[in-house]
Amino acid sequence: MTNALAGHELFTQQEGLNGLDFLNLQGSYHPNDLGQTLISNALTPTVNQAVGYALGNLGLVGPPAPDPQPLPTVDTPPVVDPPIDSPPVEQPPPVDPGDPGGPVVDPPRPWTRSPTPPPRAAAEAERKATETHMSRLLREIEDIMKSEIPLCGPYRLTGKVPDSLRVVFLLPYMREMSLMCMGPLALYDLVNRGSDIPAVAERAIRYSCLRASGNRLAPPEGEVYRTIESASPVATADIVGVSIANSGDLPSFFRLLDLAGIPRRSADRVFGRHPLVVGGNGGFANPEILADYVDVVALGEGEASMVELIRVVHRARGAHAAMDPELAKESVLEELSRVPGLYVPAMYDCELRPGGGVTAVRPRTPRVPAKVRPQFLGLDELHAAHFVAPISNGKRGVVVPTLGCRWACHFCTLGVPPFRQAPFELLDAYLAELEKHDIAQVVISSATFTQYGKRYALLDCRRSRN
Template sequence: MLNYPEHILHQVEKPGRYTGGEWNSVCKEWSKTPLKVALSFPDTYEIGMSNLAIPLLYDILNRNPDILAERVFSPWLDMENLIRERKLAFVSLESGHPVKEFDILGFSLGYELTYTNILNMLSLAGIPILAAERGGDFPLVIAGGSCSLNPEPLADFIDAFVIGDAEEAIQDLCQAVLDAKKQTLSKDQVLRELAKIPGIYIPSLYQAEYNPDGTLKSITPTAPEAPPVINRRILPELPPPTVKPVVPYIEVVQDRGAVEISRGCSRGCRFCSAGIIYRPVRVRPAAEVLSAVEGIMDNCGYDEISLLSLSCSDYPGIENLVKTLAEKYADKHLALSLPSLRLTPDSVGLVNVLAGGRKSGLTFAPEAASERLQKVINKLTSEEELCDTARTAFESGWTSFKMYFMIGLPTETDEDAAAICQMAGRVNSLSRGAPGRRPQIRLSLASYVPKAHTPFQWEAQLDEESLYRRADIVRQGLKRWGIKVSWSDTKMSLLEAVFSRGDRRLGKVIYTAWQKGAKFDAWSECFNFTLWQEAFDECGLNPSFYAHRKRPLDETLPWGHINAGVSAEFLKREYARSVEGQDTPDCREGKCHACGLEKAVTECNNRLHGK
């Protein structure tokens, strides 16, 4: 039986987004399962099904006989219009039950520009948008993921945030809700019980006060169960990988199997929030990776597997792992992908093994071109290393070479922007000597967005006029070589900067923008900055206050009560080193830098004390 009437599905662009019934999907008996959880990614099916967290939590929760986990994603505009016009229930993919009938609705937060989609999905489901207006008859609305490390902009809408690794925390939370159901506790009582769980943040149990100049004065608990600081949950080792993920009926963004080979990164790039909030590095043993690949191929039929990590190049024995997989599945023509490789000639050799006879495009991310700026951001890639990598790639037959750079990085000058042209020009000159068809050189520019919990969390985002000038320096400089340049939307980057370091007053801006029609803000065809500007004006807030203002080091930050594990003292030291142009070595290759994790992670503590 279809979740939506067949005549409705005939009217939408991709009906496979809404039918459910995919291979490996789990549909438990509704009436006999005590706790019902709807897992959601607030974007389309194709993007949500490519998110790593959803299949992990789906598998973990459905292994518990007392819990059923089903999926729900944001319907595209055509389907949303039909749901509203025909007054249809917004339902889950597995059983087709209305979302508002679940006990828990959980959102995975990976990008700030999906926030209005959360409100839109709550509205479609008939669930009050404001947490304060939801009683015990509605689902408990929870959220986790990278954006939850600054949960404040969504504090008005989310009942509970899972801070950090969710695999164990979500089980603790669900067990607490199960116990609460047996005791028929009120919603307020449930939230107080959840606040006792490590890593669970209940925003309604905290009060924010502001100074006359608009900066945050304090965030303080209003209930004895609420701790003054919420510590990020950190798993000591990676849990077993999912080997029976749901196989979509339609093509999705990452249409392949995936195995997380490691979590965390210790290289210490100062612009990178993932390098902080996923520390420490935890490596999956090679034998477990091999077993997972075999399981996914047997259970899903994929002939392409992605080995996921923040830095695949740093996985111990990555060459042997790739070689073993390539040899083992040579007769099955298995394609392997490593999406995060460092810029070295060895990386080219590695992907040569992966590609077999298919050699189309290579992508690397130097981020900055001048040696000075590379030291500021603590990501060193010499021009010589880049050229050696490009030369190796071209000699190996690769026909496309793409480079990612950022503009607007702290301390950046026009000369730093011009250095991007010089670096790209060197690569372009090397492409002339490539055998066969001359490789295409492409360049992608992104406007830098300062993030919470990084050494640059106090820095201002560069204003739009300066960003355009820097981007124009790059584009004009590359014209003579015909190198294609793409650049991210500055208005989108502005909003991202606002919400990544915003406070809970922004909730009314998000709500107002959504009421005006803002949704799918990450999609260029849907993004309308005018709606957001009107919302800021009506709410009496200025986006520049959040994005373009440099913060003093002693300012109380909206995310200051969220302990990511890395101390503010370490971030300040790294910020000072960036200003001085000093790089900081990878802590796994030298001494421990006492970033704060030594207080919570045994391995880090042992390294600090030379054990």
């Protein structure tokens, strides 16, 4: 048929057809009326069949339905209900024709999908999908805790008072960089190791699973922003400390508060319902920039001022429980403003110069100090974690050999704190501890390391261990 339609012996001078079978390749199919009729009659059934199969394979049409046959009619007697009072008539069981006297065997039913549990592979895939959706944050926190090594020994919190405060340090960095935030880590270690400090410290970082939308962050869907150490939301903490390294990163302050669900403005936070927000580090060197948003700013080194802040808030939580929240907060802030090294913006009026700058900062009440100075401590007052990182991820350790600078250049703030050097014995013992855990990398976080008197001995000690 294909050859005929393609023109095989289609146009010839022969008048008639040499056979009507289209399989005869030698046939002469002359395009006259007779030839057209005969070849049409021969090819039409085959072409219709081929087209029908093609359309059926494409799902466009189904097979032609057979002509309906009339059903045979069977005369059946009418069904008459038995009388109510008559006993039920027992019908004899049907008999199998192949086995007279035996019961009829039901024919096998066609296969149908039964409500059985899904196959093992489907169940495993469903479990993994649920786990991935619901616990991305939890799985990342578990990885963090497995990798972290407390270099100064485990934290034993069993000696804390039962009503200890919950202090959360918010760090605007991911897991690697968060372990280099020496200021918050030093306070974290101090609070958790001090049995006489009525608080437990926790950390919340910028987890990699957080969702970013413009300049905002949000936890994975269905989860809340929590700390590494606790499943409780950050917003339920008693005190939240935000560490900003420099003023260029101040937007991180608002990003972290929004992430935790804490109101931005200090006036919108209710004492006893929202945490007390404390700012620190170099980003708050000029605390008036965020005066409407932060409750307290720790100026200088916070080992002493933060511990006193915790004690004040701990006492106030019980003493001011029945007091109006607004009055309670004002009372607490006034008491905190008298702690050396703590600046409470709500207790002061800042007069700005028209062309820029500050004319004066005056206290609103004589019960608060007229000036607040940053607090710098001696070596015997500083916690060991101020010089060596208390936690490592197994890759690196951090040391701070020097604080401050010997010089006081007018363009630099390194000379504001007095110059102090970390005890060599402390650094040497820390390097030995890193060696025990096979931690090969050491970060020297000190802009004035060249002023450290025993820097060569420290480097030689490191080389001898390698």
